[in-house]
Amino acid sequence: MTKTPGRARYTGDPASLRGLRVGAYARASRAYGEQSVTGQANEAEAWAERHGCVLVGDEVFIDNNLSASRFAQKIRKRFVDLMELVTRGEVDVLWFSELSRSQRRLSVFADLRDVCRERGVLWVIAGRVYDLADPMEGALLGYQAVGSEMEAELISARVRRGKGTAANAGRPAGPKTYGYRRLYDSETRKLVRQEPDTELRTTVGVDGTVVQWSPAGVVAELFAGLKGGKTLSRMARELNDAGIPTPRGARAWTQLVIRRLLLNRAYLGERLHNDQVVATDCWEALVDAEDFWTVHRVLTDPARRKSLPGRGVHLVSYVLKCGVCGGPTGATRKDGEVHTLHCTERGCVGVNYAATEAYVEDVVVQWLTRADELVSLRGAADDRQAVQARAEVERLRSELQGFVAQAAAGKIKSASFAVIASGLEAEIEKAEAAAEAVSVDPVLRGRTGPGAAEAWAGMDVVARRTLLRTVALIEVMPAGGRRRVPVADRLRWTWLLGDPDDGTGSDAEKETGTDSEAGAVLRSA
Ligand SMILES: [Zn+2]
Structure with missing residues (x-):
């Protein structure tokens, strides 16, 4: 016996489900306590048999090991196949082992709900039947899609359901993450949940x-x-x-x-x-x-990694560049004391270390003191927006790295990977531009304006080096055959975030002349 297609109504009586066509979907692999895809598929088959339903396509639609992200949806092939059958009116009941409440898929949830409501397709989630035509049921599903309390219930329901599943028993939960503790079911010894370990x-x-x-x-x-x-x-x-x-x-x-x-x-x-x-x-x-x-x-930050050779030792070695060959500069010692800063690649230039460091500190502190307006122009006024933009860039990068790893492991086809990767790269580029437009490097935050000198004094050498790299490209120029040239004449500054004296905030290259206030502290090179 078969019901009128596309007009399923659930009366609360399980017998009314008899003869309906069930599209069952299983996916690996989610949060702790969840069943394997095989476990989910077995459960779907058992449910269909118990209710006298017919599995659409004679099988459970399985997507193995796929990310919940919006990019991964592109390769959730079986899910797409199943949705097509729903759209064509060939499914009366959609069966899921659970409704994921991942925020990124809320739009998928809403689309799916609308399509199913229109066609009178019932949902079965964790064994419970939902009739989307019923506003209360629809609302309940909506809450499930967003609510965290419901998730806790679903997890414990999964734990209960999983008790008899052999595939589930003894599955390693992986190493515990520091900062959390795990609660186990005293009876089944199965993981119930992981929570912050706040015990003092x-x-x-x-x-x-x-x-x-x-x-x-x-x-x-x-x-x-x-x-x-x-x-x-x-x-x-x-x-x-x-x-x-x-x-x-x-x-x-x-x-x-x-x-x-x-x-x-x-x-x-x-x-x-x-x-x-x-x-x-x-x-x-x-x-x-x-x-x-x-x-x-x-x-x-790549700049941080590059800083490793001179890390935390001297302020300006490996931060300043050789103005001739573009290579790094490093400090050499004489009688156990840091003496000269020189081009490490070819020895093109050399300058007195102590004088250079003192001068660089001076100039940068002056820049910071005057840069308040410049920095706020770059969006410091809306820190939150900047950080969010940066976060988006990082998230996309991580996402891409994940796909790279999967492709390398042969888990996704190279053709799919190429599509995903180029899409992601375009998104990253866009996100980076957006971030750049509003962003102030965290290292600058609270370190500009009248309190700059004090802030600088309170920073350790690593933070100072990071800050130097952020605000300026500093090159050591050759002395040009002259003797005792002041350090100020030996350094070429490119202010990467603009020069406050410019008033334009442009990135125009500007050399610091000997007439700068900083000239007062010069020592000879
Ligand atoms: Zn050089």
């Missing part, structure tokens, strides 16, 4: 100070610390000094341990598989997205 512990630091801390608190402080300009090594030292135990597997807090922690997207509540985000809002985030991406950007 007490330790005694090396100097005898008693410190109260929690792993979740440590994570939050690390993000705030880096964002506030602390260095990785300083934060590592602070944690070690406070006697706070390390994440499992690490002997001490090191720059590397902290760096890895700060780049971990689990702190956004996301779950990754093969470098690809497979689920969002899996658990409570320990950092908001803007802060996370700000920190991410600082840590992955």
Whole structure:
């Protein structure tokens, strides 16, 4: 027996489902506690059989291992196939193991709901039947699509349903992320949920100070610390000094341990598989997205990596460039003291180190003091907008990296990859332009205007180097055969964010002349 196509009504009586055509959809792999695709497919088949329904196409539509992102939708092939059948009126009931509430797919939810409501297609989610023609049911689904409370219920429902599924039993949950704790079902020993570990512990630091801390608190402080300009090594030292135990597997807090922690997207509540985000809002985030991406950007900035040769030692080595060959400059020592800054590649130029450093500091502090207006012109007035724009760039980049990894592993076809990658690259370019237009580098924030000198004094050498690179390209020029040429005459400045004295904020190259106020502090090279 078959019902009139496209006019399914659910009366609350399971018998009324008999004979309906069920389009069942399963997808891997989502949050903790979720069933495998096989588990979902088995459940769909069992449900159809129990209710006397017919599986459309005689099978469950399965998309394996796909991202929930809007880009990945392009390759959710079986989902698209199934939707086409819905549109053609060949489906009476859509069966899902769960309704994902990922924000990025809210529009998909809305489209799908409208198409199904129009055609009278019922939904079955986690075993419950929804009639979209009923406004209450529609609203309920809407809440499910956005609400986090409902998700918790769905997870526990999944855990209950998963109890008998052999495929589910003993599945490794992966290593626990530092800052979280996991709650297990005492009976099934299955993971129920992961939540921030905010329980306070007490330790005694090396100097005898008693410190109260929690792993979740440590994570939050690390993000705030880096964002506030602390260095990785300083934060590592602070944690070690406070006697706070390390994440499992690490002997001490090191720059590397902290760096890895700060780049971990689990702190956004996301779950990754093969470098690809497979689920969002899996658990409570320990950092908001803007802060996370700000920190991410600082840590992955190519300029930061390039600074490694001279890191944290001297202010200007490897920051200044050789004005002849464009190569880096490094400091050499004489009698154990830093003496000369010279072109490391070819030795084209050399200049007195101490004089150069003092002069550069002076000029930059003056620039910062006058740059208040220039910096606010660049959008400091709307910090939030800038950070969001940056975050979007970083998110897209990560997305692309994920696809690169998948393509490299042969998990997506090169043709699909090319389409996705070129689309993403175009988006990244657009997002970068948008970010550039409104953005002020975090390193400049609060460090311009009358308080600039004081702010500079409070910065460590790594932050100062970052700031120097952000605001200026400084080249060491040859002395041209003359002797005792003042440092001011040996340096060529290109203000990357514009020159406040210009009044135009343009990026025009401008050389600093000897008549600048900074000339007062000159020493000979
Ligand atoms: Zn050179």
